[in-house]
Amino acid sequence: MNGLTCPACEGVYIVKNGHAHTGKQRYLCRVCRHQFTLNHTRTPISPETVILVDRLLSERLSHRGICRVVGVSRSWFRRHLQMLIKTVPHAIETESPASKKASTLQDQRS
Numbered sequence: 001m002n003g004l005t006c007p008a009c010e011g012v013y014i015v016k017n018g019h020a021h022t023g024k025q026r027y028l029c030r031v032c033r034h035q036f037t038l039n040h041t042r043t044p045i046s047p048e049t050v051i052l053v054d055r056l057l058s059e060r061l062s063h064r065g066i067c068r069v070v071g072v073s074r075s076w077f078r079r080h081l082q083m084l085i086k087t088v089p090h091a092i093e094t095e096s097p098a099s100k101k102a103s104t105l106q107d108q109r110s
């Protein structure tokens with residue numbers, strides 16, 4: 001049908017499926033339900049940019065500021081943060097004797 005093949009399964013039963021937010025025609029593979037556009041113009045974020053974003057994050061800059069300076073979209077940035085949240089450990093298992101002492105001292109005072 002219409003000379004298109006599915007990029008996922010090479011199927012040829014392709015139908016039109018609305019438009020992307022950029023206005024491009026979207027297609028749907030009737031075999032595997034994969035949705036796609038032709039000649040997509042999305043440019044991937046370079047690894048150097050990702051490293052720069054991570055370095056700026058460690059400097060505690062505002063998220064919007066990082067997006068403006070580096071030139072990445074806030075939706076990409078949000079997805080990147082979600083990925084970081086999943087991969088970076090958040091709790092360090094330590095027991096500090098100093099903080100324990102301080103808390104017991106405060107308890108005695110009150």
Ligand SMILES: [Zn+2]
Pocket residue numbers: 006007008009010011029030031032033034
């Ligand atoms: Zn398919």
